[in-house]
Amino acid sequence: xxxxxxxxxxxxxxxxxxxxxxxxxxxxxxxxxxxxxxxxxxxxxxxxxxxxxxxxxxxxxxxxxxxxxxxxxxxxxxxxxxxxxxxxxxxxxxxxxxxxxxxxxxxxxxxxxxxxxxxxxxxxxxxxxxxxxxxxxxxxxxxxxxxxxxxxxxxxxxxxxxxxxxxxxxxxxxxxxxxxxxxxxxxxxxxxxxxxxxxxxxxxxxxxxxxxxxxxxxxxxxxxxxxxxxxxxxxxxxxxxxxxxxxxxxxxxxxxxxxxxxxxxx
Amino acid sequence: xxxxxxxxxxxxxxxxxxxxxxxxxxxxxxxxxxxxxxxxxxxxxxxxxxxxxxxxxxxxxxxxxxxxxxxxxxxxxxxxxxxxxxxxxxxxxxxxxxxxxxxxxxxxxxxxxxxxxxxxxxxxxxxxxxxxxxxxxxxxxxxxxxxxxxxxxxxxxxxxxxxxxxxxxxxxxxxxxxxxxxxxxxxxxxxxxxxxxxxxxxxxxxxxxxxxxxxxxxxxxxxxxxxxxxxxxxxxxxxxxxxxxxxxxxxxxxxxxx
Numbered sequence: 001x002x003x004x005x006x007x008x009x010x011x012x013x014x015x016x017x018x019x020x021x022x023x024x025x026x027x028x029x030x031x032x033x034x035x036x037x038x039x040x041x042x043x044x045x046x047x048x049x050x051x052x053x054x055x056x057x058x059x060x061x062x063x064x065x066x067x068x069x070x071x072x073x074x075x076x077x078x079x080x081x082x083x084x085x086x087x088x089x090x091x092x093x094x095x096x097x098x099x100x101x102x103x104x105x106x107x108x109x110x111x112x113x114x115x116x117x118x119x120x121x122x123x124x125x126x127x128x129x130x131x132x133x134x135x136x137x138x139x140x141x142x143x144x145x146x147x148x149x150x151x152x153x154x155x156x157x158x159x160x161x162x163x164x165x166x167x168x169x170x171x172x173x174x175x176x177x178x179x180x181x182x183x184x185x186x187x188x189x190x191x192x193x194x195x196x197x198x199x200x201x202x203x204x205x206x207x208x209x210x211x212x213x214x215x216x217x218x219x220x221x222x223x224x225x226x227x228x229x230x231x232x233x234x235x236x237x238x239x240x241x242x243x244x245x246x247x248x249x250x251x252x253x254x255x256x257x258x259x260x261x262x263x264x265x266x
Numbered sequence: 267x268x269x270x271x272x273x274x275x276x277x278x279x280x281x282x283x284x285x286x287x288x289x290x291x292x293x294x295x296x297x298x299x300x301x302x303x304x305x306x307x308x309x310x311x312x313x314x315x316x317x318x319x320x321x322x323x324x325x326x327x328x329x330x331x332x333x334x335x336x337x338x339x340x341x342x343x344x345x346x347x348x349x350x351x352x353x354x355x356x357x358x359x360x361x362x363x364x365x366x367x368x369x370x371x372x373x374x375x376x377x378x379x380x381x382x383x384x385x386x387x388x389x390x391x392x393x394x395x396x397x398x399x400x401x402x403x404x405x406x407x408x409x410x411x412x413x414x415x416x417x418x419x420x421x422x423x424x425x426x427x428x429x430x431x432x433x434x435x436x437x438x439x440x441x442x443x444x445x446x447x448x449x450x451x452x453x454x455x456x457x458x459x460x461x462x463x464x465x466x467x468x469x470x471x472x473x474x475x476x477x478x479x480x481x482x483x484x485x486x487x488x489x490x491x492x493x494x495x496x497x498x499x500x501x502x503x504x505x506x507x508x509x510x511x512x513x514x515x516x517x518x519x520x521x522x523x524x
Contacts, residue, residue: 106449106451110449110450110451111449111450111451112449112450116450127446127449127451127452128400128402128434128435128446128451128452129434206437206438206442207442207445210402210434210435210436210437210446210451210452211405211435211436211437211438212433212434212435212436213436215434216435217436224438225405225407225436225438227336227339228333228335228336228338228339228407228408229335229339229407231339231342231343
């Protein structure tokens with residue numbers, strides 16, 4: 001009897017979670033006809049925003065994966081003093097409100113920031129430029145990837161790596177040929193999470209990079225710009241972002257399970 | 267049932283209460299029970315003045331500052347503050363026509379200026395045409411953005427084009443423009459004189475030619491269906507004479523015409 005009540009409780013909790021998380025998304029599509037979705041893409045500014053979002057999020061993702069993968073591997077496979085401090089510091093942006101991230105980026109890479117004059121001397125302009133959007137996205141999305149990749153590498157069977165080395169594979173070769181494919185699924189879900197976060201970034205982008213169509217106005221900023229004068233257009237663009245994000249996440253997940261990336265089974 | 271179990275149950279009950287609180291954030295704690303609390307949605311440029319006002323008058327108010335256009339959009343979506351105060355008169359008038367707010371009252375006027383960081387070399391609109399000058403302005407739907415476009419549209423075509431070409435960001439509200447300027451992220455921006463006053467010396471104002479100065483008037487209205495309509499009316503009256511008028515004057519606003 002008590003067990004049944006517990007099971008009912010579990011289902012109820014899952015139902016609440018599901019309803020709360022999906023209803024707002026369903027509402028977007030209740031208010032938006034497929035015609036609205038298509039006509040919202042007829043707008044040059046909307047297409048620019050979508051293109052900019054894809055471009056900047058992919059650039060951020062490339063930086064995150066190229067630098068983050070070896071870093072996550074190191075954190076997952078080596079014990080060293082201060083390792084947990086490093087992990088905590090890396091995860092900190094996960095819990096920072098976007099406004100704090102925006103302020104922090106201004107205080108560090110802004111013209112008046114810590115590295116402002118150094119960047120200026122190097123001829124690098126970030127604020128109010130597309131490059132600034134990429135910096136903001138990288139900052140907020142990287143921890144999502146690092147965390148997942150680190151967990152995935154930690155779960156790789158050490159015997160496999162040892163065996164590879166015994167068979168004469170170099171450390172680097174073992175990393176590329178054994179560790180990365182074995183951790184493929186975790187890496188893929190890290191990519192999906194980081195990409196989703198980057199596509200949705202709003203506050204840090206607005207504060208650090210500004211909002212200008214075609215240069216720094218990503219889809220979330222374009223939605224916000226429409227919110228006040230054209231709610232239907234804002235809804236339609238939101239719907240487009242939902243579809244694009246869902247498609248990206250799904251394809252990354254599917255790819256993660258495919259044999260190309262190892263799919264977890266070595 | 268054992269003590270452990272009952273403790274677990276109590277903890278569950280606590281969790282349930284916490285979840286219920288989260289579900290209806292205003293339902294728990296001090297704030298929600300207080301029916302006298304006034305909810306004010308106001309233009310970002312009113313931030314300093316309104317905070318000083320409620321402080322001086324001892325009004326218990328929950329204030330949300332954003333672009334007047336966003337706040338209007340929220341009201342259209344069913345959000346019901348008690349007072350809506352905008353940086354123009356057209357948004358309150360529109361909402362009034364739609365039956366969403368009462369008769370608007372014009373309670374202050376302001377002056378649009380060109381703002382630059384204190385150490386800037388820029389000292390006129392002409393300087394904005396130089397290539398490489400980065401300018402930020404309000405987006406077209408927020409009052410400060412539409413006033414700015416009103417000014418620029420009166421300039422000769424080539425000057426107007428050169429200035430628009432230098433615009434690097436269209437911000438959702440005036441505090442976002444000031445922030446970009448005080449952080450040195452942009453060279454110049456169009457804000458109100460009151461925002462320059464509020465920057466405590468970080469920004470300086472360059473007056474616009476008098477014939478270009480737009481008519482910046484602020485309108486406030488009691489929101490239809492407000493929980494505290496009496497408090498809302500008293501709040502708006504206080505803006506015309508009393509603590510509100512004093513706070514507005516100190517922040518650099520001018521009284522309404524007539």
